[in-house]
Amino acid sequence: MRASASIAQSFRRPGLGWVATLLGSAVLVFICLFPFLWMGLSSIKQLNELYTIPPQWWPDHPTLANYYKVLFESRIPRYFLNSIVISVGSTGLALILAVFAANGFARFRFRGQSFWQACILVGQLLPTAAIIVPLFITLKVLGLVNTYWGLILVYMIITLPLSVWMLTSYFRAIPRELDEAAVIDGASRVGILFRIILPLSLPGIAAVLVYSFITTWNEFIFALCFATDSSVKTLPIGLAEFSTEFNTDWGAVMAASMVMTVPIALLFLVFQKFFVGGLTAGATKG
Amino acid sequence: MKSNAGLAFVLPALIVLFMLVAYPVTYTGWLSVTNDQGQFTGLQNFADVLRPRVTMQALWNTLWWVIGSVFFQVLLGVAAALLLNQNFVGRALVRSVTLIPWVIPSIVAATTWAWMFHTEFGIINYMLTSAGALDEPVGWLTRSSTVMPAMIGINVWKLFPFVAIMVLAALQSIPQELYEAARIDGANYWDEVRHITLPQIRPVIMAVTLLLVIWALNAITIIYAVTRGGPANRTLITPIQIFRLAFENVEFNQAAALSVMFFATVMLIVLVYIKTFADQPGES
Amino acid sequence: MKSLKLVCFFALSVLSSVATTTIARAGDVVWWAPNWGEERARTLAQKFMAANPGTTVKIEITVSNGLPERVLTALRSGTGPDIIEVQHGWVNGYAQSGLILPLDDTIQDKQDYVPAAIDYVGWNGKLWAIPYRIETHGIIYNKDHFREAGLDPGKPPKTWDELTTAAKALTKNGRYGFGITGGGEVGNTLFRSLPFIWMNGGDIITADMTKAVVNSPEAVKAVEFYTNFYKQGLSPKSTLENDGLALRRLFIAGTVSAYQSGQFDLPAIQKENPNVKLGAMTIPAPAGKQTAAVLGGWSYVVPKSAKNPEEARKFLQFLNTTENQGYYTDTFPARMSSIKLPRFDDPMLKPFAEMLPYGRPVPVHKNWVKIVQAYFDGIQRILLGDQTAKESMDQANEEIQALLK
Numbered sequence: 007m008r009a010s011a012s013i014a015q016s017f018r019r020p021g022l023g024w025v026a027t028l029l030g031s032a033v034l035v036f037i038c039l040f041p042f043l044w045m046g047l048s049s050i051k052q053l054n055e056l057y058t059i060p061p062q063w064w065p066d067h068p069t070l071a072n073y074y075k076v077l078f079e080s081r082i083p084r085y086f087l088n089s090i091v092i093s094v095g096s097t098g099l100a101l102i103l104a105v106f107a108a109n110g111f112a113r114f115r116f117r118g119q120s121f122w123q124a125c126i127l128v129g130q131l132l133p134t135a136a137i138i139v140p141l142f143i144t145l146k147v148l149g150l151v152n153t154y155w156g157l158i159l160v161y162m163i164i165t166l167p168l169s170v171w172m173l174t175s176y177f178r179a180i181p182r183e184l185d186e187a188a189v190i191d192g193a194s195r196v197g198i199l200f201r202i203i204l205p206l207s208l209p210g211i212a213a214v215l216v217y218s219f220i221t222t223w224n225e226f227i228f229a230l231c232f233a234t235d236s237s238v239k240t241l242p243i244g245l246a247e248f249s250t251e252f253n254t255d256w257g258a259v260m261a262a263s264m265v266m267t268v269p270i271a272l273l274f275l276v277f278q279k280f281f282v283g284g285l286t287a288g289a290t291k292g
Numbered sequence: 293m294k295s296n297a298g299l300a301f302v303l304p305a306l307i308v309l310f311m312l313v314a315y316p317v318t319y320t321g322w323l324s325v326t327n328d329q330g331q332f333t334g335l336q337n338f339a340d341v342l343r344p345r346v347t348m349q350a351l352w353n354t355l356w357w358v359i360g361s362v363f364f365q366v367l368l369g370v371a372a373a374l375l376l377n378q379n380f381v382g383r384a385l386v387r388s389v390t391l392i393p394w395v396i397p398s399i400v401a402a403t404t405w406a407w408m409f410h411t412e413f414g415i416i417n418y419m420l421t422s423a424g425a426l427d428e429p430v431g432w433l434t435r436s437s438t439v440m441p442a443m444i445g446i447n448v449w450k451l452f453p454f455v456a457i458m459v460l461a462a463l464q465s466i467p468q469e470l471y472e473a474a475r476i477d478g479a480n481y482w483d484e485v486r487h488i489t490l491p492q493i494r495p496v497i498m499a500v501t502l503l504l505v506i507w508a509l510n511a512i513t514i515i516y517a518v519t520r521g522g523p524a525n526r527t528l529i530t531p532i533q534i535f536r537l538a539f540e541n542v543e544f545n546q547a548a549a550l551s552v553m554f555f556a557t558v559m560l561i562v563l564v565y566i567k568t569f570a571d572q573p574g575e576s
Numbered sequence: 577m578k579s580l581k582l583v584c585f586f587a588l589s590v591l592s593s594v595a596t597t598t599i600a601r602a603g604d605v606v607w608w609a610p611n612w613g614e615e616r617a618r619t620l621a622q623k624f625m626a627a628n629p630g631t632t633v634k635i636e637i638t639v640s641n642g643l644p645e646r647v648l649t650a651l652r653s654g655t656g657p658d659i660i661e662v663q664h665g666w667v668n669g670y671a672q673s674g675l676i677l678p679l680d681d682t683i684q685d686k687q688d689y690v691p692a693a694i695d696y697v698g699w700n701g702k703l704w705a706i707p708y709r710i711e712t713h714g715i716i717y718n719k720d721h722f723r724e725a726g727l728d729p730g731k732p733p734k735t736w737d738e739l740t741t742a743a744k745a746l747t748k749n750g751r752y753g754f755g756i757t758g759g760g761e762v763g764n765t766l767f768r769s770l771p772f773i774w775m776n777g778g779d780i781i782t783a784d785m786t787k788a789v790v791n792s793p794e795a796v797k798a799v800e801f802y803t804n805f806y807k808q809g810l811s812p813k814s815t816l817e818n819d820g821l822a823l824r825r826l827f828i829a830g831t832v833s834a835y836q837s838g839q840f841d842l843p844a845i846q847k848e849n850p851n852v853k854l855g856a857m858t859i860p861a862p863a864g865k866q867t868a869a870v871l872g873g874w875s876y877v878v879p880k881s882a883k884n885p886e887e888a889r890k891f892l893q894f895l896n897t898t899e900n901q902g903y904y905t906d907t908f909p910a911r912m913s914s915i916k917l918p919r920f921d922d923p924m925l926k927p928f929a930e931m932l933p934y935g936r937p938v939p940v941h942k943n944w945v946k947i948v949q950a951y952f953d954g955i956q957r958i959l960l961g962d963q964t965a966k967e968s969m970d971q972a973n974e975e976i977q978a979l980l981k
Binding site: 030031044045059104106111114115123124127131132135136162168175179217242246263 | 296297298299300301302304305306308309312313315316317319320371372375378380382384385386387388389390391392393394395396397398399400401404405407408412413414415418449453454457458460461462464465467481492495496498499500502503506507509510512513531534535537538539544547548551554555558559562563566567
């Protein structure tokens with residue numbers, strides 16, 4: 007990798023230029039962060055400072071009471087654990103199945119291929135209102151209501167179709183010459199998958215993991231119906247629990263939202279390196 | 293490339309999905325042709341659901357919603373991805389920040405934006421009037437001309453990071469030699485973008501666009517949380533109508549009929565799309 | 577990559593063996609109680625279990641977000657609990673779809689209940705729920721604003737004309753005299769505007785539910801009265817995006833001087849802005865006519881698929897004694913003997929208690945939700961300026977008539 011890095015540097019690709027990059031980044035950061043900043047500031051305001059007219063940016067009496075309530079006086083920590091288990095489970099399971107399926111779609115031609123591809127997307131197309139009652143009955147029959155496995159399975163409807171769909175296009179982008187080279191060396195189809203395609207499509211896999219995780223992390227209506235007590239309930243339900251009939255504890259909701267969002271963003275920061283391209287690793291040299 | 297091997301790879305995923313989805317699909321189909329006593333009624337539910345004026349209005353709004361959302365999501369997403377592909381100090385941080393709109397739970401994002409857009413409490417009006425850009429506060433969510441664009445704006449903000457991340461992953465997979473060859477030929481940045489980058493990421497952009505269309509067609513949370521489809525059905529889209537029929541009006545049969553029509557339409561779009569783009573070469 | 581997968585598998589298997597399922601045993605009564613009454617619910621459950629050692633009451637806390645959807649899904653899929661707390665208005669939908677059990681033999685002292693509450697949850701000659709909580713709107717106002725406008729806070733308006741005059745006097749310096757709702761959930765605007773129609777002698781549909789009458793002159797005049805508060809600038813610019821909660825916040829911020837709401841807003845206002853001098857009044861009626869209000873509140877229902885209906889019925893009887901009903905309710909109890917409890921002696925509650933006898937249930941037509949949606953769309957069209965009150969109510973009338981077949 008080092009060799010190619012220095013060769014790449016000696017060619018010095020033209021970039022956007024630092025002015026455009028700076029400006030662009032500033033605009034991007036502003037757009038993304040502005041509402042988030044409002045949320046963050048709201049999370050340290052006391053109740054009587056949340057809805058002032060005219061609105062106020064910085065609170066006169068900032069407080070950490072909302073965070074205290076969320077972290078120590080609510081069931082949010084337990085829901086955090088539940089959410090992690092369910093999201094990781096659903097994401098992981100979907101990834102495994104999707105890797106194989108995408109390989110099939112990307113590298114082979116078989117009868118009815120388009121039809122099966124469309125079928126995979128079926129899960130994404132069904133309106134929630136239409137499928138929630140039959141799904142509930144299915145879970146009841148399987149004895150999986152209010153269990154981790156119940157939700158993990160149900161979330162596969164959301165994570166699997168997209169994982170297959172996206173991975174197929176990432177796999178397709180990898181040149182077939184690499185496959186052929188490996189076949190000459192005696193590799194099997196599965197061997198090619200694991201030794202060539204997967205390592206080179208790492209950014210795509212990472213992207214798919216991110217999507218699946220985030221979608222299941224924030225899903226509300228399935229969790230609301232299929233998880234009935236705090237051993238299984240997830241974070242979005244925890245958020246809803248701060249609303250009583252005529253009142254919403256907005257400070258707590260904002261604090262809980264920060265608790266829900268910031269760890270994910272930090273995690274992404276840490277796993278940045280998976281987003282660096284596989285093909286720049288010099289696989290095509292020689 | 294034996295034709296059976298391909299199917300073998302695809303089978304596990306298909307089986308899992310089939311087991312989860314088969315019953316709901318049949319159940320919905322059954323509901324759509326029966327009434328609430330369980331008797332067979334043929335196409336009556338379909339006629340009932342198409343009759344009210346509001347159905348057409350919802351379809352029309354849905355068209356605006358989908359086109360407006362997807363267009364800007366892709367535009368902003370690709371632009372952001374190109375930017376984030378650059379090498380600069382703090383890039384990892386900016387990438388993480390870009391993720392944030394997507395990670396925030398939809399319901400929180402929707403209510404926060406509703407709060408920011410509020411005519412009296414909203415920070416947006418406050419900032420714009422203080423800066424002198426506006427003489428008077430604007431009723432973003434109370435005027436027919438601004439309410440749907442505001443909803444589309446929220447949807448774009450929420451999902452363009454998804455596009456950015458997916459496209460960024462594709463950008464990272466473009467072979468360096470292509471750029472090196474172009475450099476030798478004297479290309480500048482924009483030439484690169486036009487002749488190398490965009491063609492290379494085209495499959496991913498196409499795949500992402502289809503997903504965005506599907507999601508936009510299924511999106512309930514943002515509009516439901518902010519305007520419930522109002523005012524006066526200005527922001528009512530078909531998925532919300534289905535939701536209303538099923539859960540507010542307890543008309544599961546009509547909701548099923550609408551779902552079936554909706555499903556068939558989208559399935560058609562998907563099939564056409566796949567057939568048209570199925571033979572796109574992914575490699576250079 | 578492989579090691580990552582292994583880790584995931586391992587974690588999954590460990591955690592799934594730890595995952596618990598709630599298994600309710602035969603002698604259990606599962607009660608879905610909303611989170612705002614959680615503490616009181618648990619206290620009552622403890623008391624019952626102490627007196628009835630053979631039965632366990634399991635409480636599952638519900639939230640208001642998504643509650644109707646969740647209840648409906650549970651009922652339709654046959655996975656419901658033994659007792660659910662629902663709003664009166666939802667009961668008939670469930671009854672007509674055969675999802676709940678009739679409770680005629682469970683209710684005790686039926687004559688002690690406010691008749692309107694009993695009517696609300698009755699259908700086809702049977703009683704389908706036990707109402708335990710009823711409430712109506714009144715008008716909450718800011719006494720200081722009244723004084724500043726030259727009005728006497730001790731003598732609030734009693735007629736429509738007086739209300740309009742007062743609102744005009746109060747609207748100045750960035751303040752709005754009388755806030756109305758035009759957005760949010762349909763119920764917000766229904767509860768605030770329908771009483772005016774009733775007071776004026778009109779209605780949305782006739783009592784026998786065969787004819788739509790929302791475009792009758794009496795109804796149109798009332799709708800005009802309501803929407804004029806916005807059209808004449810007496811209600812905030814944000815009216816079309818405001819529900820009751822937004823109005824309360826505007827009131828707390830001092831932007832709105834008076835608005836319709838229930839007594840549940842009083843503690844919230846006092847908590848967020850203790851400086852406001854609160855006043856409450858009954859809702860003004862047209863000169864020479866009586867006031868009216870929509871009856872709101874909550875009931876207990878027992879799903880058809882309940883696993884333990886007998887024990888559930890016993891528990892319901894316990895929950896609805898005079899004392900327990902009075903203890904549990906957030907607003908007013910449905911039993912007239914319970915209202916006499918000291919808790920309800922608060923002078924601020926007096927105008928709300930005065931409104932109770934004028935509370936009426938909404939009709940129990942199976943398309944009521946769609947009817948109300950058509951009505952609400954009409955109100956929004958007027959507020960948007962698309963149509964006049966007469967035009968809008970004519971269109972709504974047409975749509976509602978089609979729903980009455």
